[in-house]
Amino acid sequence: MPTISPPMQRSARSRLMDYTVGDLAKRSGLTVRTLHHYEQLGLLVPSTRTDSGYRLYSDADIRTLHRILAYRQMGLALKDIGPLLAPGAAAPLRELLARQIATVEAGIAEQQRLLVMLQRVERRAVDGAESTEDLLQLITAQQILERHYSDDDMARLRALQDAIPPETISRLKTEIPALLAAFRAAQAAKPADPDALIALARQWIAMERLVPVDEELRRKGRQMLGTDASFQQMSGIDPALAQFIDDAVAAAKAADGGDA
Incomplete structure (x- = not known):
């Protein structure tokens, strides 16, 4: 958010505490074009003009500008x-500042979460091995998760992720996409080979055992899979494929006496 510097005493040709549009642009960090735009919208109309027609912004106008920028920040x-901004509708300055503080604090918390995520990725990156595609997927995943999970959920999810050894993460990145491709091929086959499907399900179960389990997070993840198209696209799993895998896992467990 642009900042507005304290007013300075000006020449005798303009009154104390008044600003021309150029002065205000320079001291606020805004552009003259932006200030003109606010005027055209009726949000910030200069209180007075010089005899030559130049705009002059008063202390009251500065307070109005602060409100505009505060609301924009929100x-x-x-x-x-x-x-x-209408008379009688404007919130008291203290209330407005409190709302700004809350907005900034929320932004700081968000940035802190981003910092933690970046630090975790940095620890896992080896000799520049993380590709642009990896980073794009990471960004997409973060946005999707934050739409569905609370701050507490995210903290628990990060703890689970940090508990997975790097070599296991590398294995999962390689083997899970291959398994999903095999399941999709089996799903497309009419009918699927039951023995081959059970073999795939056993591999899937083995992969699941490599990851710590939080049943509440798993439940939310399944809900997310059923409702979020972005997550379906990112994960490569749609509800029909998820059900197909569930059925195969159940069949494998039944075949193995429930001990798969």
Whole structure:
């Protein structure tokens, strides 16, 4: 968010504490074009003009500008800000500042989560082995997870991920896509070879045993799989394939007396 520097005493040709549009742009970090745009929308109309017609912004205008920028920081569209600036509708400054503080604190928390994620990726990267595709998938996964999981869920998920040895992660990255491809091929076969399907299911069970289990997170993950198309695309598993794998796993466990 641009910052507004304290007013400075100006020449005798303009009044104390008034700003031309150029002065205000320079001291606020905004552009002249942005200030003109706010004026065109009726959000920030200069209180006065010089005899030559130049815009002059007063202390009250600066307070209005702060409100506009504060509301923008909170995610409001410019078209929704106008009514909040009307006389009698404006929130007290202290309340507005408190809301700004909450917004900034939430942003700091989000950045902290991002920092932790980046540090974890850095630890796992070896000699630049992480590809651009890996990073893009990581970014996508992070966004999807944060849509469905609470902060507490994310903390538990990170703890589970950190408990998996790097060599196991490398193995999962290689073997799970291959297993999914094999399951998709079996799903497409009409009918599927039951013995081959049970063999695939046993491999899947072995992969699952390599990962720590949190039943609540697993339940939420299955819900996410059923409702989030982005997650389905990223994971390569749609609800029909997930059910196909579940049925194969159940058949393998039954064939092995429930001990698979």
